[in-house]
Amino acid sequence: SRERKETVEYERRARDISDQLLGAVASDETLLKDPDWLGDILTNAIQADGVGVWIGGNHALSGVTPKLDDFRRIVRGLNTTAAGKVYATDHIGDIVPDAKTFAAQAAGLLAIPISRTPRDYVVLFRKELIHSVRWAGDPHKPVEYGPNGPRLSPRESFAEWKELVEAHSQPFTASEIRVAETLRATLIEVVLRLADEASAERQQASARQELLIAELNHRVRNILGLIRGLIRQSQPADSDVADFVKVVDGRIHALARAHNQITDDHWGPAPLQALIDAEAAAFVDDRDRIVTQGEAVFLNPNAYSTMALVVHELVTNSNKYGSLSTPAGQVTMGWHRTPSGDLVLEWRESGGPAVSAPKRKGFGTTIIQRSVPYDLGGTAKVDYDPKGVHALFCIPGRHLSEPRSVAGSPSIKYPRPAVGHPQPTPNAMLKGHDVLLVEDSLIIALDAEDIATRLGAATVTTAATVEGALDNIAANRPTVAMLDINLGDRTSYPIADRLAELNIPFLFATGYGEQANPPMEHRGRLIVQKPYTLENVARALDSLIGLPE
Template structure:
């Protein structure tokens, strides 16, 4: 029937010799030997199972852990009839505390007393795990030797789980010092670890019957299982709450990785399940704190200490000074620490701190043991005084419980998962960004080549032997300006669809001045694709230019522009001139006429019809529906037209101008434009260093700045100018520039479309 290591079987009421007394037997293996231990039967008719079942029923009625422990002690005393039964619990360091007891009247109470770990050495604790029941019937009883001394393998018999074996003389002396005549202990084992003991004392020799002892051992096992279940239920409820907190934390950090460095937010989240007085977040050598924590220098030292000594798991202590002597300097602020590692070495940490908790500990006797000579040389003697001895414990915090450490481990795994996801997301983002950059560069290259080809075409087609050099430059400049204005409108909407009415108004305002009132327009509020927008910009520009030079707007006539959406979804745009000089079909078709008549059919696949009746030119354009992005329900309103600023040659009269531009060609063009509007002198600079040097000379009255200057920006130049602007003369110039900024921008754009 014996199964596994340390298995023990019992038999009751055996008759070994005919007519002789009956014996109770305990049988187990020891190496290759079978050990049979016999005791004369002292009690019959004892039903241990029924008795223990009743004991467990009463134990189950306990509502809280305090009552549970007290009821356990009461049941064991009722069963064994010992004078004192204590429930003795170990802490993580091995020290013990009496958490419950049941006493015979007149016996001193040990409830609440603490005992040092040295009272029960590690080898004794290991034995309590193997042999869960131990009795000393008479601490003054004679010790009987084993015969023979050695077994068949010439080894001493291993008596670890023998129920009749003697105990250490030191332990017997310890009990005699307490005045105890007999003792009994029952191990309380939870999750495979020695949680504590039922420690029973009697002040005279006492040996409960074999059946009583078996019942007490069985009750100890049932008590341990019940305690384990209660702790697991409490831990399960607590950890379920912690998992909910972890899920909340994961969801928040996954949405915003910056929260991981927010010590106040982390502290608020975590402290709902793991109470703490302060939180520090140590990431990439940067420290953020909230609440009561050591200072930054001390935190860096702690992080180095953790990286040196702690593994990749949660580390907790209620006595920081035991790790580093420096912790004594800030013990009042932080005596306990729980560190949650967030990465591999060198690690980042979320560290919870607890302040010092001064507490008075009641010890069962003075902890100091005296050394005296014994039969085996110098040794520690058992304590001879068991009177209560108090100690004020300093430099320690409220300990972190096992459940809180498990919660912290759950949070560690959750945070690592979030960090892994963020890392993967960042990697994906980097890859996507690299892919987008490749596509963007290819698209940019394609567009630049198209623009250069378009400019080259404009130059080639504008060239006409009948035009003077000045007329050629002016005509080419007008066409480039038309394209620039169209691109400005498209890029303001991130190269998305733009309103047709804005295109028409922009072209009307660019050249007509006061005559813009003679251009009327009406139609649906339609947004057209960028491709169609660019094409129509050139078409409208050429129509407007022709009308200004030769058509209705060159005289007292007017232009009416109408547009509508056909049932097919195509956009129809009509141009009608009236009241101007008599019109005749052109004898020579130049580039402008070619743009008007062929751009829409060629580039967009639509139609263009241009007629030249005597009363004024008319044109009709059909833009296919695929280029119509959206039609708003309201009609395009007649928006107020911004004031038209004509070039004022004295706008910058007498001013000394700083022009910051990193492109030499644009700088030269801008310099000419500024001279044209009155600047007395223009200094150009391609960089911040050169600009600041010119400003330092003290001659600049105001400046025009390009923001991007290769690998730097002009922000520092603007700041320097603003700082100097508080001098009266420069300040007046700055205010004047601010007041005329719109006119300056408009006028410079006429000269250099890229510059604004």
């Protein structure tokens, strides 16, 4: 019949439109969020007065449509319908209360879902179509009661009655709904492809970011190691200069520890507790000497680096002149959040020698009193109470982040107690050992050589290249080795292979730290994170060869 032919032709044309839609979006994915373009395409297949797009909470409207607040209500109403199916109605009031208020703009709709969770839609709207319906009889005609009971007057029962129908649109036909299902399949195919591409791009971007961060961390740690090496190797025999070098070296090491902590989570917030533990581990044997009180708090990187220096100076001064300089002394460090979200941190010493204000204001005092106000916009107050130093800091809330877990702070990289500082130098650890150090920076190599010598090594041989290291192994077999992973444009893995063949114990060193990725045959090897310190080298060697009897 002619009607059937028209339906077949209509549905064929709609399939062609669906193919055009797929091809166009494949070349320009932004078209999917363009309601004007979508409206032109879709209304060629299904007559509509307006189009609304709702994807991931983002919206766009084109043509004659409800207002945004009403569109949100419609989407919530659609979420109560069957998932994954085209929904059509000529009366939006079936799913949204008070739909009459916008019936002039949209009385009916056809919703094409293009996802499941969250539910995203392309919605076609039709305006209100006010029309009269002629009934054979008034349904509201009252029943009359006569001598024989209730009855309807035969003459008037089927008199023509007209009813005005409002808040309804022209209904969507079965053929239009089938076309909508075809369009839905096309749109879902596009959305899924775009989602896969977006996911792949995010993964690639994340991998690139991790690579860049790892490279930056590596360079920063190497620079810190180079600076420490320059300072230590440049010191003369004068005791006063040696003390100065020790102070500067300690400050650089405090920054290095803070850098390690905040880069563990890709330059993200780090726990205050870990900062305190790291500084305490460098100076105090008994962990009960520094008592902490407060809930888990995470500092953003800038605040973390600032507070690392402040806490380092507080611990250093206390270890020299305050409560930590005597066996009975103790430090209590507590913190809490104010109603406005700021962090109040209190340092209180007790049980130490009598305290008096310093006669000369040194650089350490300047760091304690001015770093938080100057760098973070907070406040700092230090009171030299004779019973013990009392310091109060206030860090603005913008420098804080919410803890990722309420179970407690993550474990730190500096467990207590550790071999090395602050214990007496284990100068017999490498007694009788011939050490091979492979490092491509002369200054850092000299620093590492100095550490190995202080640990009691009989001989220390340094090499800067793979070939030089292999020649040294052949000429004078070492008993233990430490290999910098990156040697310019090469790695030390060939050296590691040779040492493994000879059963010579060795460990790796790198500025990448835990982000280093050795080949499978060397996974699980000990890795020393640069910059080198007596503490981390001694700790690693203790795990590798143990302390001498």
